[in-house]
Structure formats: C-alpha cells, structure tokens
Amino acid sequence: MNPNPGVWQIQRWYWRQLLRAAPGTVVLLLLAQVAGAGVRGIELWGLQRLLDALWQGGATGPALLFPLLLIGSALAVSHGAGVAQGLLRARLSYRASFSLRDQVLTRVGSLRLEIHEHPEFHDRLERAQRAIPHLAQALDQLSSAVEQVITFAAYLAYSGSVHWSLPVAFLIGALPSVVQRLVAGAHYTELVREQTPGHRRLAYIGKVLSDPGYRHELWLFRLGPELRDQWQRLSVRLRRERLRHINRHQALFFAANFGAVAATLWSLWQAIHGVSAGLVSLGGLVAGAEVLYRSGSQSQRLVMALGNLHRHLLEVGFLYAFLHQEWPSRETRPAAEVELRAPVREIRFEGVSFTYPGAARPALRELTFTLRAGERVALVGPNGAGKSTLVALLLGLYEPTQGRILINGRDARAIPPSERWRHCSAIFQDFERYELTLAENLLLPERPVAIEAVLRQSGLERHMANLPDGLNTQLGRLWNGRELSLGQWQAVAIARALARPASLLVLDEPTSALDPRTEVEVYERVLAATREALVVMVSHRMGVCRLADRVLVLEGGRLVEEGTHEQLLRHGA
Structure with missing residues (x-):
C-alpha cells in the first residue's frame, strides 16, 4: 500500500x-x-x-x-x-x-x-x-x-x-445585494428541481460504470466507453445550465x-x-x-x-x-503482447488453479482440459463447485493464480483483454437490466448488420408489438419507460449477446428462472444461431446436457468427470 x-x-x-x-x-x-x-x-x-x-x-x-x-x-x-x-x-x-x-x-x-x-x-x-x-x-x-x-x-x-x-450607507448598500441573493436562491432551488432527473440519470450511469456487478458485461460488450461518453455529455449539459444561472445572477450582483x-x-x-x-x-x-x-x-x-x-x-x-494506489490493471501484460486476430479455435487449460483474494482455499484446483471451436460443452456441478469462476477465467475476467490458459496455442497472459473480448460474448445468470432504450441495450457500442435476425433468434421479435417506439422504446421505470417481464429482459440479454460476432459464447445459467421445456427451447435457438462458435453452457438441468457434445463435471473446484451425456449416465455421474 x-x-x-x-x-x-x-x-x-x-x-x-x-x-x-x-x-x-x-x-x-x-x-x-x-x-x-x-x-x-x-x-x-x-x-x-x-x-x-x-x-x-x-x-x-x-x-x-x-x-x-x-x-x-x-x-x-x-x-x-x-x-x-x-x-x-x-x-x-x-x-x-x-x-x-x-x-x-x-x-x-x-x-x-x-x-x-x-x-x-x-x-x-x-x-x-x-x-x-x-x-x-x-x-x-x-x-x-x-x-x-x-x-x-x-x-x-x-x-x-x-x-x-x-x-445607513451599509444598510442601503447591502439591501439590494440581500434581495438579489434571495432571488438567486429561489431561482437556484428551481434549477435544482429541474435538473433532478438529469442528475438521477447521471448517478445511474455512474453507478453502472463503477458497480462491479456490471463490470463483466461492460468489458465483454465494450459498453464502458460509450456510457462514459453519455456521462460526459450529460454532465457538461448540466454544468452549462448551472453556469448560466451563476453568470446571470453574478451580473445582477x-x-x-x-x-x-x-x-x-x-x-x-x-x-x-x-x-x-x-x-x-x-x-x-x-x-x-x-x-x-x-x-x-x-x-x-x-x-x-x-x-x-x-x-x-x-x-x-x-x-x-x-x-x-498501485492496483493491477486489466491491461497490464508482459512486454511481448500478441494480437488475437483469428477467431478462437482452441482453448486449453493446463493445471489451472484460482484463489480469490483473501480466501483460504482455492476456488479451482489444477484444471486441465481442451475446448475447440464448434463444440457445445456443458459445465455442470453443485453450487460452489467453481462453475462461475471457471467461466470468468474462460472470458478473461480473472487470471489464473497457478497454471496457464492457452488460446490458439498462445499464452492468454500475452493477449490484451480487449483483444480477447472482441471474440467473446456471454449471457449471464445475473444479466443486467440497462434502463436505456432497447436500441442502446442491443447496439452499444457495435451495431449489428441484421437486427431482424437477432430479434428472431433471441425470441424478442414476438414482444416488439408491445413496445410503442420499437427499438427506441425506453425500458425500465426510472425514466417512465416500458417495464419488461423477467422473460422479456432475458430475451434482451440474449439478443445483446447474439448482436455481436463471437467465436466463444458462454451461457452461464441465463435461463434458470424458466421452466425446463422453455429453457431447452431458448438453448436450441441460441445454438442454432451460433453453429461455428465454441459454446459453453452452465446448467443444473440434464435437459441442457443432452444438447451438449461434451459434459464437464466440477466438484469442489476439481474436474471429476468428462464425457458425453450418455457416457456419464452409464457411469452414474
């Protein structure tokens, strides 16, 4: 320190x-x-x-x-x-x-x-x-x-x-200034009242940018720069309004x-x-x-x-x-950095362990496996087995405390995170509900070529009729927008993940609130839209595992079983 x-x-x-x-x-x-x-x-x-x-x-x-x-x-x-x-x-x-x-x-x-x-x-x-x-x-x-x-x-x-x-001179000279200050105070109170929605929105965007709960999606979808630009523009507008008020009343003063x-x-x-x-x-x-x-x-x-x-x-x-304060930056890398120009073809874990700061025991222990493009891999295990931590390592949100991860044969530590995230997408269990317009939810910061296909593949298309302004509909109640159901917000999160080309897609239990039949339907739509990508699916339900080419079973932070769904059933896993 x-x-x-x-x-x-x-x-x-x-x-x-x-x-x-x-x-x-x-x-x-x-x-x-x-x-x-x-x-x-x-x-x-x-x-x-x-x-x-x-x-x-x-x-x-x-x-x-x-x-x-x-x-x-x-x-x-x-x-x-x-x-x-x-x-x-x-x-x-x-x-x-x-x-x-x-x-x-x-x-x-x-x-x-x-x-x-x-x-x-x-x-x-x-x-x-x-x-x-x-x-x-x-x-x-x-x-x-x-x-x-x-x-x-x-x-x-x-x-x-x-x-x-x-x-007498003091009172006569002070009276106009006192009156002016009282008038300025009244006007300032009105200005504060008028600017309250703007300051609330400013605080909301600031919360999104600084809250760790939003960090994974901000990084993966590169939302940070655009939202920071919004914060800057709104801050400048509010500042100029306040300065106009000050200029006017200072002239009167x-x-x-x-x-x-x-x-x-x-x-x-x-x-x-x-x-x-x-x-x-x-x-x-x-x-x-x-x-x-x-x-x-x-x-x-x-x-x-x-x-x-x-x-x-x-x-x-x-x-x-x-x-x-000297904290490690997410862009801190060895001097010899490499670009990840090609899509992700292979990810290999070699003796990977990870321990959270201040934790007494590692969350993951000596994991070794290989994932390849085009595979559908299911990741299963009880709560606390380390599934979410493994997902964070796959996406480059965490770094191993022991061992190494190879992407297309190169050490992931030598690849800048921004390069990795250009090829990654994800739908998280705790997906965020950005109370912005639907277009801002889907198109920040990259605008997809075929938005109609994204709406269809995500299941969001059938809800568009209920959105009065289409893609420009304000979502959420903070700004008197249209509040969505959990399933609709989930469809928005899926569309956000599909709206960008990615060779690695992680589905971290995004459908846990749905019934098993609907969950399988959602997975089938997503898998159909990402045939060439490496897809990693995290779930507790066996119906999802049947859609996978391979299943990895975690327990206590260790990889205890690996194989197809049928092989694991025969072995009693």
Whole structure:
C-alpha cells in the first residue's frame, strides 16, 4: 500500500489538478485576486490624498474631486474583482470536479475484476467519491473565507460610533445585494428541481460504470466507453445550465454592488462635512474610512481560510490516495503482447488453479482440459463447485493464480483483454437490466448488420408489438419507460449477446428462472444461431446436457468427470 500523502504533497497535486482542468481559468482567478488585493493600496493612497487636502483646508472644491474619484474607482475595481472571482471559482470548481470524477471512473474501469473482491478497494472508492466536493470547498476557502460575515460583523461593531451615515450607507448598500441573493436562491432551488432527473440519470450511469456487478458485461460488450461518453455529455449539459444561472445572477450582483459604492461615497461625503462642522474628528474620519474599506481583520481571515483549507486538503488526500494506489490493471501484460486476430479455435487449460483474494482455499484446483471451436460443452456441478469462476477465467475476467490458459496455442497472459473480448460474448445468470432504450441495450457500442435476425433468434421479435417506439422504446421505470417481464429482459440479454460476432459464447445459467421445456427451447435457438462458435453452457438441468457434445463435471473446484451425456449416465455421474 502507498503511504499516506502529506499536506504539501496533496497541495502540489491539488494545484496540478486545477491547472489540468482549466489552466486559463486558474490564471484569470489569480489575476482577479491580485487586482482585488492591489486596489487596497490605491484606496489608502486616495485616503492619504484626501486627508492631505483636508489638512490643508481644502474641504471643498477640485482638490477633493480627484481623491474621491480615485477611491470610487478602487472600490469599483474591488467589487468587480470579487464578482470575477465568484464566476471563475464556480467555473474552475465544476471543471475540476468533472475531471476528477472522470479520473475515478476511468480508474475503476481499468482495474482487474478480482480487485473488486477487496473490501479495502470499496472503502477507498467510497472515501474518494466523498472527497471530490472538498476540492471545490478548498478552492473557496483559498479564495475568500466567509468574507460577507466578517464584513457585516466589523461594520456593525464600529460604524455607528464614527458617524450616523456609515451604518445607513451599509444598510442601503447591502439591501439590494440581500434581495438579489434571495432571488438567486429561489431561482437556484428551481434549477435544482429541474435538473433532478438529469442528475438521477447521471448517478445511474455512474453507478453502472463503477458497480462491479456490471463490470463483466461492460468489458465483454465494450459498453464502458460509450456510457462514459453519455456521462460526459450529460454532465457538461448540466454544468452549462448551472453556469448560466451563476453568470446571470453574478451580473445582477455586480449591478447591486454599485448601489453599495454609491452609498459608500455618500456616507464619506457626509463624514467630510461632519469634519468641516467639527462634529467628526480627522482621526474619526480615518477610523471610519478604515472600517469602510476593511471588512475585517486580514489576520483573522487568513487564519480561518488556512484552517479550513487544511481540513479540506486532508479530505482531498483520500482522492489522491485512491488515484495513486498501485492496483493491477486489466491491461497490464508482459512486454511481448500478441494480437488475437483469428477467431478462437482452441482453448486449453493446463493445471489451472484460482484463489480469490483473501480466501483460504482455492476456488479451482489444477484444471486441465481442451475446448475447440464448434463444440457445445456443458459445465455442470453443485453450487460452489467453481462453475462461475471457471467461466470468468474462460472470458478473461480473472487470471489464473497457478497454471496457464492457452488460446490458439498462445499464452492468454500475452493477449490484451480487449483483444480477447472482441471474440467473446456471454449471457449471464445475473444479466443486467440497462434502463436505456432497447436500441442502446442491443447496439452499444457495435451495431449489428441484421437486427431482424437477432430479434428472431433471441425470441424478442414476438414482444416488439408491445413496445410503442420499437427499438427506441425506453425500458425500465426510472425514466417512465416500458417495464419488461423477467422473460422479456432475458430475451434482451440474449439478443445483446447474439448482436455481436463471437467465436466463444458462454451461457452461464441465463435461463434458470424458466421452466425446463422453455429453457431447452431458448438453448436450441441460441445454438442454432451460433453453429461455428465454441459454446459453453452452465446448467443444473440434464435437459441442457443432452444438447451438449461434451459434459464437464466440477466438484469442489476439481474436474471429476468428462464425457458425453450418455457416457456419464452409464457411469452414474
């Protein structure tokens, strides 16, 4: 396991992620922060010019015009920089969060299936997903820590003791902003309500991409890239809608802040007249100006921001640890890789054993047998005999912990999984029900040439009349689509497997919920459609075994019998 990263290491990675997500936005945000902080010096310089004019007796006239314009311009720049920072922070937060979520999904999709057997993997994944929002929160704390609260507290504490116009200016200047924020909050609530279906669909696709239960079909049918593209497109659309909302209300907020600028200048003018009338001392004017220009102690703001930043960076550390954890990738292979250009002609197991991570005993023990193209092989045995594990090894979802598998005479470890899966198809007992359209269920990502034949061979053709939009019918209840029966979902799974050319087809008890007669009919249709392929059938029922050329009997992870159905009956197997 990797050591836990330190805060400085996380911080460096944090900045790299921001620069990777939106380098231009990072630069603009830094410039806006520099501009917002730099005008404070101009404000003080303008205040100095103003005090000098007053001290020299220039309480009215052109001598005061320039410093007042200077101070007003500095305040306007300060407000503009604040609005720009809000817009840029939102844009950067969305892009960085999108980038990191995509990295997590890509990372999960790249790992070998046995990694999902580790409880620690799921713990780390959960912590990583929960850490993603802290990236944006750390950015907010880094940029501006509770600025409005400190400004409000500081102004109320000191402004009333200086001059009556200062709290009046504060209230008059703050009121438009408060109203604008209330309106923006109401609009944001409505936006969240409108985007809820989109976010639910986003969460569903994210679940499909990250849930290990979907992993075997995602890999075999190469659904991952297409679904990840859907996730990206939907995420971008929702992000743009949210940014449009932010842009609109930040513009209104910017306009509302001009009222605060005007009220500030008015109160300052009133205070100047108070100095001329002897009601306000020059020191009081300086103190009032300081309260007016400073929203709180910079040291307090900095301490709060750094404390919160430290906490959020520690949370982000979980994400860093997950993305940098050294797990075996499913594409990790010896340097000398080979392509599997020809269809699968022969698969040979030589002394193959497999042990699940953390298990005390192997699930399979020293299996040796050969399967050839065109064969129909039945795989039988009691529950826990190792049938599903053997299927996973056949399809390249797991790798042997001992022995080797040869495909067309080549070691399977030297063949990239994506090459193997181009020639494989499967129908699993726990087949997935993708609540997408029927076309997306069947055609992702490869479009078959003869969809009519696939519908007929799978038995789905007779159900098409009940689908109002044909292939474009939305399936499932999540999106108010057409809910299918178990048998209809099963037909969809069979059609999905038949919709791609494959020289190895595995039927892992896909018809266990059907009666024996219907089960045999389904197997006969599938076998008729795959005459040249190697077909491996997993079942408990003898009717299926009669359709096989050869039967392999597993017990306790070992191959205990092998032969035709008639031979095994004679031997009492």
